[in-house]
Amino acid sequence: MTSRPFFKVALAGLVLLVAVGVVWWRGAARSDGAGPPTPGLTGPSLPTAAPASSAPVAAASASQAPREQIPMPGCWDGLAAxxxxxxxxxxxxxxxxxxxxxxxxxxxxxxxxxxxxxxxxxxxxxxxxxxxxxxxxxxxxxxxxxxxxxxxxxxxxxxxxxxxxxxxxxxxxxxxxxxxxxxxxQHRFTPDTRNRLRAIALDDSADAAAWMATRTLGRVMKEDYQRTGTYAPYWKDLLDIGTTSEDMAVRLLALEMPSYSDPLLDSGSIDTLAKVMRTDKERDVREMAAFRLAVTEDPQKALAAFRAAFDGEHDLCVRWAFLRFAVRAAGADALPLVEEFARKDPRLRQDYLDFKALYATGTTDFARIWLGKKEHHDCVVEEGAPH
Missing domain, CATH: 1.25.40 (Serine Threonine Protein Phosphatase 5, Tetratricopeptide repeat)
Structure with missing residues (x-):
């Protein structure tokens, strides 16, 4: 029984000697003819850098076997100084x-x-x-x-x-x-700052600046909402941009930005979004308006808006958006409206049956309902679009 510890010590010593020999051999091989340094290991000389010393580089022999290159962190002459x-x-x-x-x-x-x-x-x-x-x-x-x-x-x-x-x-x-x-x-914007940003967002000649002004309004809205619960003034500006800008990307972004803070939509905004669902010429914007109506303090008014927009909408993907966001807004209370949509457009019948069966299980949380919902439509969702 006493020979086993001695055997372990001897074996450990042998492993150590082998490791030392390997390190010495690699070091000797590099010193004999290391070749050029690995690309990217040195950087440009900085303005305060001291002159770098140069070292002769030996030509590698064609007969030499490939050697292991150990990665090293990048370094720049003069960075410490x-x-x-x-x-x-x-x-x-x-x-x-x-x-x-x-x-x-x-x-x-x-x-x-x-x-x-x-x-x-x-x-x-x-x-x-x-x-x-x-x-x-x-x-x-x-x-x-x-x-x-x-x-x-x-x-x-x-x-x-x-x-x-x-x-x-x-x-x-x-x-x-x-x-x-x-x-x-910024933590918040004053009314004057918001007005100036809205003016940039609505400027047809501003190009990328118009889109960025819209995003900036939305992101500071999120910050202010998280800090103070204030979102209404920002949302009023974004809703104005989302309904009057000539740039589709700007309109879409303006309606999307509340998604990142999820305020409960006030009842007064529903009429404006209902008009967007009925009249905007871009499918993506109509879908985004439907998405915005999905979280509201007045679900029944939102359902009425979906019903009013459905008959005049002929794009299947937008109709599917009306249906699923009606369910998100009102839960099982939306099922009668969903059944009505399915009667008017048989392509949506299976969606109605799916939602009916899911709510019959007793589940009420929409996130869980959505996890169990099968997809029946080829409606590609691009980045930034509602889903």
Whole structure:
């Protein structure tokens, strides 16, 4: 019985000697003729970097067997020195150098350092905006993303500057959109700010900036709703955009944005959404209006809106949207209306039978009902569309 521990110790020692021998052999093989470094292990010299030392590289023999290359983390000449004495100006120069070298990893790191350096200082934040407006792509997005992540972005001087940039029609649409994107982390918007954002969203010439203004309104609505329970003023603006914009993508987004905070839709909005379901020329927008009606404080009024829109709708996928969102709005109380829809359009009969059977089991939660519902229609749901 005493020989087993001794055997274990001896075996462990033998394994250790073999491991040491393997490491020594690999090191000797690399020192004899390591060949060129693995691509991507070194990066561009930064503005504060010391000159890098060069080492002769021996040509690899054609007869040599392939050797294991151990991955190493990326490194950049002068990065430690830059970190120790970083200023906005030195990071600005470093970003330009990294972009020229197409080093996306280094650019991402420098963007984070800019955010740290800006902190809560509005003057530093405004300097980033100035650089963004003078630079060529992709620099503007880098500076504004760095600003977006800093607390200083919520300083009144900074948010006003970003909004002014977004309103400047002389700037390229992507630059205006980047400024709007940086505004998305605000905790709330004043009535004046909302009006100015709505004006951008409804500007047919704003292109990407119009879409981004709509998203910014929706995302700050979510933030304000989570903090204070306030959503109605934002939703009023979004509903206006969703019913009057000439851009289908903007209308669709405006109606979609409440989905991310799920406020209970007030009864007064139902009439407006009912009109969208009956009159909008785009199938996706009509479906989104139906989706919006699915969470309301007045389910019976929502059912009446679905009934009024059904006969004039000839697209099967939109009719299917009316049916399923009626069920989501009112649960089992919607079954008589669903049966009516199935009589008018036999293509929906199996959906009625499915929902009837599911509610007969006693389940009332729509999420569970939906898990048990089979799909019978080839209605492709694109990203961002209701499902």
């Amino acid at each position: 830059l970190d120790r004495s970083a200023t906005l100006e030195s990071l600005h120069a470093a970003v330009s150098a990294a972009i020229q070298a197409r080093d996306t990893a280094l650019v991402a790191y420098l963007q984070e350092r800019l955010t740290e350096l800006v902190g809560e200082d509005p003057d530093r934040a405004l300097q980033l905006v100035t650089w963004a407006m003078k630079a060529a792509p992709p620099e503007p997005a880098i500076y504004l993303e760095a600003l977006k992540a800093s607390p200083a972005v919520r300083h009144p001087r900074v948010s006003e500057k970003l909004l002014s940039v977004a309103e400047d029609k002389s700037l390229a649409a992507p630059d205006r959109a980047s400024a709007l994107d940086a505004l998305e982390t």
